[in-house]
Amino acid sequence: MSETPLTRREAKDLTRRRLLAAALRILDEEGEAGLTTGKVAKAAGIAQSSFYVHFKDMPDLLRALGEEGGERLRRDMREARRRAREAPGELESHRDAFRIPLEAVSRHPELLRILLRARHDPSSPLRGFALETARAYREHHAADLAALGYTADDERDRRRLEMIADAMNAATDALALGHLEGRYPDLEEAADVLVALSRGSLRWLRATRRDP
Amino acid sequence: MSETPLTRREAKDLTRRRLLAAALRILDEEGEAGLTTGKVAKAAGIAQSSFYVHFKDMPDLLRALGEEGGERLRRDMREARRRAREAPGELESHRDAFRIPLEAVSRHPELLRILLRARHDPSSPLRGFALETARAYREHHAADLAALGYTADDERDRRRLEMIADAMNAATDALALGHLEGRYPDLEEAADVLVALSRGSLRWLRATRRDP
């Protein structure tokens, strides 16, 4: 049997993390409609009223959840970016650039599902956070394209890169969700599809480079 | 001033349609959390209790909304498919195949937004309908690819077509939403991006045709 010599601060922090974990699980399994202070508190092993010791109200918990989850996602993506840059071959690197995000999403599917839902739900307290996250990914991806040498001098060029980034991100999410639903068992195959689509966009960018 | 010589049946049907329209608007503006029998009834100009004259409960209304909206969406898509087939040039036809859905979505953005939200919300009564709709689009799109001569004999090939269809549909939705948010003012540009991505996938399918 393990001792539990926890200080008061440690115990409180543990409870807080239990609440956040319970909320994430309920949110993923039942949606925001099923998310109540009572359910979360009970799942975390405390009384409903004690919920308010840790959070001002439910939106406050969701904000905290967004901040923590976003931090984790950003870490994952930075890591993915770094590994993709260090990859060896040209084609290998290109495939990695898509396989790594696919794997990251598959490891933490709840967060993606919750963000996708919140993005389209005007009543969700997480909506602003979801939109901000999506914008950040889009612009990072567009910046990557610019770094590959595809100029973004005028407004039209910049918009092109943003549209490609937006479309590729959406395609990545769709294939990751399909994988989670069991339709695409092999992430390698999904990465191949994304590489093919991406190559199409790069070819188009090259073919339509500035003026005749 | 116009007379209103409505039969009882006409009057009831009118109220029913008012309820559905009010629900759609509230759903789009406030999300499912804001959708209550009281709000919908008031917006339709009747008492809260009269809601139950027309629908068994709220899920029942949502089911009806899904059926009607789905019917309209299917009509739009059939039409889009037909027009794309009749289009003249090769490239024109290819661009049309993407511009037309983009335009269809832009005309009825509420429905897409609601479907996207419901798809990821386990608590939504519309979830089953949203998943079914997504599946139908994916398979139609995959069937179109097969009709272009990209064989789908074995499991791997069929999965490839499905993944491409899935990814392209997601990309289309993403660009349509970006257009609605004002980021991509010109749908023609968005269609160009989709054509470029699509060409990438077609080139890949050709390059990897059956055995060496």
Next chain:
DNA sequence: GGTTTCACCGATAGTACTATCGGTGAAATT
């Protein structure tokens, strides 16, 4: 060792929504 702090508890007032009921008047039926 005495005092203070505070995470947690049960109880409960307040709020919002659902769904049913009996009543009403005008349309439909006879």
Next chain:
DNA sequence: AATTTCACCGATAGTACTATCGGTGAAACC
């Protein structure tokens, strides 16, 4: 013209959830 039907109404019982309150015991502080 008499009778029936029914879309709609106001009232209300029932349910679910929020958020606050005073009380309690053990950890933290002195």
